[in-house]
Amino acid sequence: MRDNGDEPGRVMRSMSQDNGYEWSVAQDSDIPNPGASIEVITLTDGDWLMVLQAFSWEMLKKEEDRDTTMIRYPSYKESRFMAFNAIVHGATGILYWGSNYTPQPSTCISDLNKVTGELGGMQEILAAPDIELNIKKEYHELRYSVDAGIEILSKKFNDKYYLLTVNSDKNPVKVSLTGLDKYDKVNVLSEDRTVTIEKGELIDLYEPFDVHTYELCQTNSR
Numbered sequence: 001m002r003d004n005g006d007e008p009g010r011v012m013r014s015m016s017q018d019n020g021y022e023w024s025v026a027q028d029s030d031i032p033n034p035g036a037s038i039e040v041i042t043l044t045d046g047d048w049l050m051v052l053q054a055f056s057w058e059m060l061k062k063e064e065d066r067d068t069t070m071i072r073y074p075s076y077k078e079s080r081f082m083a084f085n086a087i088v089h090g091a092t093g094i095l096y097w098g099s100n101y102t103p104q105p106s107t108c109i110s111d112l113n114k115v116t117g118e119l120g121g122m123q124e125i126l127a128a129p130d131i132e133l134n135i136k137k138e139y140h141e142l143r144y145s146v147d148a149g150i151e152i153l154s155k156k157f158n159d160k161y162y163l164l165t166v167n168s169d170k171n172p173v174k175v176s177l178t179g180l181d182k183y184d185k186v187n188v189l190s191e192d193r194t195v196t197i198e199k200g201e202l203i204d205l206y207e208p209f210d211v212h213t214y215e216l217c218q219t220n221s222r
Helices: 075-087 107-121
Strands: 009-012 027-032 039-042 050-052 136-139 150-158 160-167 172-177 186-191 193-196 199-208 211-217
Touching: 039 172, 050 075, 075 160, 075 211, 107 186, 150 172, 193 199, 199 211
Parallel strands: none
Antiparallel strands: 009 027, 039 050, 136 172, 150 160, 160 211, 172 199, 186 193, 186 211
8 A cells, every 4th residue: 555644755564364354553665666556466476566657547547537637657767666676675586567458559658668678688687696796875965855766786797797776755865885996987777877986986977766777997907
């Protein structure tokens, strides 16, 4: 269930031991959620399948009952955040539901194709083992409080290291990532830019619910 209360917003969890007759008090999980609805399916082995949105809720109504002012589809930025946020939190696959209710061609479908194309191009990186890097985060003052902040998943593929990072805050965040002394710069994948690492410190700016994927590069011998 969604959490529209105090920040940081989280997916909330409630349990029933009597087939849904009574439920426990809802508690926050560790999964960030900006207030979007959540669809979860329990598989036969007990694992959960969390489904990402590829439709507008208003389009599920009969055509004569729809309010055209309420038709809203996930933007490219929202779809990209939802996908990478799920991966950072342990998702090993992405499933979209509802695209059959979405006009094709449309901006929404084009945006989803762009997101899934990016994920497909990173398939070998995403399937690589998670690793632990001793990275510390230091936030710069931007006149906003930092709640969930920047969340990071580190990967190693073909002797290269990658950082999948998401800003789970609704506000901009400027952060220093330290502990990167072995590296000189990062290539920011899908953004056609590089960021220099100075004295082991990477500084970058994130818009609300932003995603940066970094390829760590060592250009000089140390």
